[in-house]
Amino acid sequence: MTSLDPERPSHERANPPKEVPAGRTSAGPGSDDTRAAAREAAAAARTLGRHLGVLAAGAARGAGRRAAGAARAAGSAWQGLAARFRNRATAGTSPLASDPTASGPERPPTSVPARLRRHPWIAAALALVLVPALFLAGLVLYSFVTLPPLGGVVPEAGQRALTVEADDGRVFATRGAFQGQKLTAAEMPPHLGQAIIAIEDRRFREHWGIDPRGLLRAVYRNAIGGGVREGGSTITQQYARLTSLNQEKTLRRKIQEAFLALRLEATMSKDEILLGYLNTAYFGAGAYGIDAAARRYFGKGAKALTLPEAAMLAGLVRAPSQLAPTRNFGGAKERADVVLQTMVETGAITAAEADKARAQTITLRTPPETPPGTNYFLDMVSADAKKLADAPGDVTVRTTLNLDLQSLAEGVVARRLDAEGAKKKASQGAMVVLNKEGAILAMVGGRDYEDSQFNRATQAKRQPGSLFKLFVYLTAYENGFNPETVLVDRPIQIGDWEPQNSTGRFKGAMPLRSAFAQSVNTVAAQLADEVGIPAVIATAHRMGVTSELPNVPSLALGSAEVTLLEMTRAYAGVLAGTAPVDTHSVHAIRGAQPQPLYLRTEAKAGTAIPTESRAMMLDSLQAVVDGGTGKGARVSGLPVGGKTGTTQDYRDAWFIGMTPDLVVGIWVGNDDNSSMNRVGGGDLPASIFHDFVQRATAQLAKGRKRPSAARAEPAPARDVPINPAPAASLRGVPEVIDTGTLAFRGRTIRLFGVDGEGGALARQLARYLRRREVTCAPPAGTEAKAEQLRCQIDGDDLASLILTAGGGRAAEDAPADLLAAEEQARSERAGIWGRR
Known part of the structure; x- marks a missing residue:
């Protein structure tokens, strides 16, 4: 009988220890159990990896169900694994080891999905990390595979810019994208490259295309600044974008930009990259490349830039449209000062050199804006220049436009239509x-180019009415008739056509001079029938009419459709004595080379008009003005001659008149061809002619020296004031009270001839004058009130600039030049004259 040992634990009595087989040593409870636990852990890890792979793939494809299922499975796996850790720990054994002595059936291993299901936040965290990483890796790979070649972006072939000069050499307009000349390393001033590096990429010489330090600095400054205040792109990255990529703002483009920057750094030197960037970057006002910008703003090549000019151009590349000095000179000057300061900080220049540069005057050689009213003329010049010299590269075109007459023409048309147009239902004029x-000395194609680019002087075809009688009478005078020949104003019928007079009455017998002056329709119809419509058509074509003219009796009264330009050309032929007159808008075209691309020579003389016939025609034209319509x-x-024209139901009203020096054609009507309120050629058109010629004659008599168009001379540079200030002048940087009042160190003066405006216009003037020196003196030869002065800035009259921009009104005692400036602003609807 076996006795029980009261001192022995009960589990030892029930389960005696097993014998260790021969050849094996006992390593304690961790021997076989450790190996089993390791195998189980490896299996669990593989299962977990498979489920995480399913989770990541499902999230990347947007397959929500599979991702959610994988997450639940992963959570279950993690929960099961954690439970086993807890159970093993409670039993006092390794949490990963199995207990071979445990009683009861063996439990199957818990799956990884089941374990992850118990802790879903872990799966979510893994997804948040893995999904973006996989997406970013895919995007980087896709960006690299679709990487474009270096230099793949090429400017459109044949694209060129026009710099347009008036007949006196003044530049008044620019069009197109300026490309300039490619700057070479030998031509680049040292301070130009230093300025670009200082303001755009201080570590350009140190980094390898991408600058992590600069990128982090930009991120930090943008974060504390509350917006995008600084970019992180290097000069190399910007050059890669300009020459190889589009301008879309996407992550893919930024990745490709970085790849290309690395490739550029591997294939080009730093100096080559910097030079390429300068030759490609946009500097505002349509200027691409540093040489184009230097010529656009300062009238010189890039190699001749001074330090302050180079600093100003370097400051433009960050915001070229906002800082272009032609629009925002004050902002461009402030930015140039910042560039000079950064050059001091980087050691490129000394503080003394920066101060000296700031003190230098920067003079622009291009007007701030193209006068809007000249755009109709510019459209025609652009087409003419392409026909005359279709060569690549930027060109300068010397035109026939007289800026003084152009401003006057725009003003008189606008003023008459503003005053009477609404009442007389006339909305347009040319x-x-x-x-x-x-x-072509001046051209008005309509009231507002911004509203409509349709040129009513060259594109609109309208019936000329009695204006066409010029060809009927000239044909008759060349075939034996004369101004004293008598015909009878009476009812007539030619075929099925019965012409009527505008008055509805008949005057009986009258000489042709009177019939032409009074614009009698029945007499003109009889004359055309006598000489033959084909002969009238031949005369019109000989005089320069190119439109199709129908062979019908009513043609005598202007039933065909013609343009204002071709009819004015025909009347000019009578004044010149030869026909057709060669109407033209271009004197010369210059490119980069000294030799002109085009130079107008004397036009081949047209057919001479018989002297006697011409004299009779001029006499009849003068009779119209002296006592006719x-x-x-x-x-x-x-001495003035001319002819009126009015079409049926007052749809069109014309007047073409001439002086010994000018031929002026005017049309008034509506674009929709609606009737006006009884407006004939002797009404608004004749009044506009009178207003224009009265003042134009005085302007032409005063004259302005014109550089030789035959030698295509460029306009002289204006680096110094035209009128040096007298010794007792007031000089300094003023404060702006309003657009007609300035303050110099406590002394307040008024601009002579200007009634100033406050508010936004005064603030704009203040920005324009910021840190710029102004010189003022009493107006010469004019009695002015005390403290009324005329001021100049960079050689230009400040009062004239203000009035031309619509910054104020001309005073009652303003001289003629300031009245003309106000008239120009009014015609262009600039400033205070803009439509509300």
């Missing part, structure tokens, strides 16, 4: 001014 040689065009002390 004007062409020619000299005897056919040069064109009396409203008379100008005291000046």
Whole structure:
């Protein structure tokens, strides 16, 4: 009988220890159990990896169900694994080891999904890390595979810019994208490259295309600044974008930009990259490349730039449209000062050199804006220049436009239509001014180019009415008739056509001079029938009419459709004595080379008009103005001839008149061809002619020296004031009280001839004058009130600049030049004259 040992634990009594087989040593409870636990852990890890892979793939494809299922499975796996850890720990054994002595059936291993299901936050955290990482890796790979070649972005072939000069050499407009000349390493001033590096990429010489330090600095400054205040792209990255990529703002483009920057650094030197960037970057106002910018703003090549000019251009690349000095000179000057300061900080220049550069005057050689009213003329010049010299590269075009007459033409058309147009239901007008040689001195294609680019002087075809009688009478005078020949104003019928007079009455017998002056329709119809419509058509074509003219009796009264330019050209032929007159808008075209691309020579003379016939025609034209339908065009002390034209139901009203020097054609009407309120050629058109010619004659008599168009001379540079200030002048940087009042160190002066405006206009003037020196003096030859001065800035009259920009009104005692400046602003609807 076996006795029980009261001192022995009960589990030892029930389960005696097993014998260790021969050849094996006991390593304690961790021997076989450790190996089993390791195998189980490896299996669990593989299962967990498979489920995490399923989770990541499902999230990347957007397959929500599979991702959610994988997450639940992973959570279950993690929960099961954690439970086993807890159970083993409680039993006092390794949590990963199995207990071979445990009683009861063996439990199957818990799956990884089941374990992860118990802790879903772990799966979510893994997904948040893995999914973006996989997406970013895929995007980087895709960006690399679709990487474009270096230099793949090429400017459109044949694209060029026009710099447009008036007939006196003044630059008044620019069009197109300026490309300039490619700057070479030998031509680049040292301070130009230093300025770009200082303001755009201080570590350009040190990094390898991408600058992590600069990128982190930009991120930090943008974060504390509350917006994008600084970019992290290097010069190399910017050059890669300009030459190889589009301008879309996407992560893919930024990745490709970085790849290309690394490739550039591997294939090009730093100096080559910097030079390429300068030759490609955009500097505002349509200027691409540093040489184009230097010529656009300063009228010189890039190699001739001074330090302050180079600093100003370097400051533009960050915001070229906002800081272009032609629009925002004050902002561009402030930015240039920042560039100079950064050059001091980087050691490129000394503080003394920066101060000296800031003190230097920067003079622009291009007007701030193209006058809006000249755009109709510019459209025609652009097409003409392409026909005359279709060469690549930027060109300068010397035109026939007289800026003084152009401003006057725009002003008189706008003023008359503003005053009477609404009452008389006339909404549009057009004007062409020619000299005897056919040069187009002024052109108004409509009231507002921004509203409509349709040129009513060259594109609109309208019936000319009695204006066409010029060809009927000239044909008759060349075939034996004369101004004293008598015909009878009476009812007539030619075929099925019965012409009527505008008055509805008949005057009986009258000489042709009177019939032409009074615009009698029945007499013109009889004359055309007598000489033959084909002969009238031949005369019109010989005089320069190119439109199709139908062979019908009503053609005598202007039933065909023609343009204002071709009719004005025909009348100019009578004044010149030869026809057709060669109407033209271009004197010369210059490119980069000294030799002109085009130079107008004397036009081949047209067919001479018989002297006697021409004299009779001029006499008849003068009779129209002296006592006929064109009396409203008379100008005291000046011989004037012309002809009125009015179409059926007052849809069109014309007047073409001439002086010994000018031929002026005017049309008034509506774009929708609606009727006006009884407006004939002797009404608004004749009045506009009178207003224009009266003042144009005085302007032409005063004259302005014109550089030789035959030698295509460029306009002289204006680096110094035209009128040096007298010794007692007031000089300094003023404060702006309003646009007509300035303060110099406590002394307040008023600009002579300007009634100032406050508010936004005054603030704009203050920005324009910021840190710029102004010189003022009493107006010469004019009695002015105390403290009324005329001021100049960079050689230009400040009062004239203000009035031209619409920054104020001309005072009652303003001289003629300031009245003309106000008239220009009014015609262009600039500043205070803009439509509300």
